């Protein structure tokens with residue numbers, strides 16, 4: 001009975017067990033969220049007050065019928081004030097779930113943040129008795145409190161602007177709504193003036209005309225500009241842009257990225273830019289985080305990641321980017337294989353099966369994070385000197 005044949009199928013009995021366990025877990029985490037809390041329970045202190053956000057060993061999972069999907073499995077990185085942080089990685093490596101965790105928008109009850117801290121350096125919280133900067137821990141902040149942060153201090157721009165705008169209301173209607181939510185007692189005229197201002201800010205010509213338009217009357221690029229203006233309306237401190245240009249064509253893509261960069265400088269906010277396109281990161285980011293199967297495998301400044309990539313995965317990503325100088329008859333490099341499904345992953349390097357430099361040690365435990373410089377970290381045995 002002990003030695004069971006290895007199959008990919010789940011027996012009815014196992015399936016029942018998984019479902020029972022899922023219900024138990026989901027109840028537990030939902031109850032935790034509803035429990036009344038004192039501020040001391042959901043605030044903490046920043047480790048470095050120059051950061052806006054500090055993700056510390058964040059774990060977000062989905063309780064599915066096939067088992068627990070560890071979408072984000074111990075992710076740690078910082079988003080400093082006034083910087084653009086790029087997050088790259090293949091599809092399915094946990095980029096969106098990381099950003100949704102910051103916004104407390106992970107699809108509940110099956111999706112839950114089960115561990116770690118998301119420290120948000122909110123200006124209004126001040127300092128504690130020892131002079132440390134107090135921060136929200138978004139992983140524990142009650143939903144009611146989160147309303148003060150989400151959409152105002154931290155906003156999000158999604159990939160597909162057509163699905164994020166409501167087709168039955170005018171652009172003006174939807175933009176005004178943002179002012180009504182975030183500025184109590186604002187009247188209709190003031191809201192309209194603010195909305196028109198926002199449209200001007202994102203480089204829309206004839207803002208009065210666009211204000212009266214419906215989403216389907218605008219082009220893709222215009223719609224994405226409207227989304228950006230909506231994100232800016234509450235004077236955010238962090239804009240999360242999840243693949244903001246993937247649905248746009250190349251020339252419009254360049255314009256939108258240029259706009260984001262310019263706005264970041266002018267408004268003095270930070271941007272977390274999620275993309276699977278290293279070219280975009282090279283143009284935009286100050287710091288880069290490379291994710292793979294729910295973990296950060298390498299992080300550093302843009303310079304370090306582009307001039308001195310260390311993890312074989314990062315090197316592979318760089319090689320699979322077309323260059324203007326590469327010979328046209330050479331096929332473009334692609335990393336063989338796929339991102340593993342993050343259910344029940346064994347405790348060893350997740351990339352080793354696809355890695356061209358894997359060695360004996362890679363069969364051991366998951367590699368530790370190795371410090372290359374003050375800002376550059378990599379998780380790979382190739383750089384672990386204890387041998």
Ligand SMILES: Nc1ncnc2c1ncn2[C@@H]1O[C@H](COP(=O)(O)OP(=O)(O)O)[C@@H](O)[C@H]1O
Nearest residue numbers: 062069071090091092093094095096097098107
């Ligand atoms: N609602 C969900 N239910 C179950 N699994 C999900 C859900 N959303 C995302 N996942 C899983 O989480 C992992 C990470 O997804 P995601 O963060 O969307 O990847 P990406 O890096 O492409 O943005 C994937 O394996 C995906 O299948």
Ligand SMILES: [Mg+2]
Nearest residue numbers: 095096097242
């Ligand atoms: Mg995504």
